[in-house]
Amino acid sequence: MLTTISYILATKLAHAAEREDVDYIRYGIEITLSVLLKIVFFIWISSLFGVTAKMLIVAFSFAFFRIFSGGIHLSTFLRCLISSTILFLIPSIIITKDWLFSPVILTVFTYLIGILSTIFFVPISATNRPIPIEKKSSFKWKSFLFLSLWFILSLFFTKYLHSKTFAIYSSFGILIQSYTLTPLGSNTFKMIDKFFDLKKKGGYKNEKII
Incomplete structure (x- = not known):
């Protein structure tokens, strides 16, 4: 459509x-x-x-990291919409600012995970939009730069503005994107596509998601 x-x-x-x-x-x-x-x-x-601000922080931090790192896509817009809504909505609802973990520790942990994901997996090309070889290194450096700017901004919000919201929910957006960059994350997206394909055909029956 x-x-x-x-x-x-x-x-x-x-x-x-x-x-x-x-x-x-x-x-x-x-x-x-x-x-x-x-x-x-x-x-x-x-x-x-009642979690609009939280979900938008998760979604935009995910999206901005994805712009610089690339990522696998589902085969239709509707599948992407349903999956991303679930991915962004769940942490926005169940994660609260009153949890015992420190936003600073979470920020540092997320930054390290993002850096490792960038080193080993960035960039990820979409099937229909391969990234030219000469541009791949720029994706890595842009991802490093984005993560570093995000890290500084998160610490600024936490330490100087005394606000946990940005650090906590943007961390989950970064972590979700970091996961999708891994082979396991890529396979998860393929399984989701497989699930929708099977549902479209009328169910699983004896087929197995691999």
């Missing part, structure tokens, strides 16, 4: 601008629409549970 709408809009824009690169325009429109729809949906669903 989203691809169809994007293609129609791209065709009209390309015709009006007398350009032939419809697919390039469609891709840009599709990405923009998908991001806007996700943000609106995240705000709506999180408001039902």
Whole structure:
């Protein structure tokens, strides 16, 4: 549905601008629409549970790290929306600022995990959008830079603004993205796609998710 709408809009824009690169325009429109729809949906669903700010912090920290590190994608927008909603909503609900762990310790732990994930796994290319070899090193350095800036910002919020919210919930966004960079995380996404494929065909029966 989203691809169809994007293609129609791209065709009209390309015709009006007398350009032939419809697919390039469609891709840009599709990405923009998908991001806007996700943000609106995240705000709506999180408001039902009273965790809007928390969920948006988780989602945006995940998204920004993903921009610089890359990552595997599910095969449809709806699957991505459902999966990301669950991934972001659960920690936003069950994690509270009153937990006994120190936000500073959590921040340091998350930073180390992010750095290790970057060293060993970044960048991760989407199947339909491979990253050119000459650009791979820049993904690593941009990921290192992002994580370092996030680390400093988290400590600033905790130490000087006396706010635990940003450090705690952004840490979970970084940790979720770090997990998706690993082979185990990649296999998890493949299993989710497999699950939806089987549901679409009418159930598991004797098939096994591998």
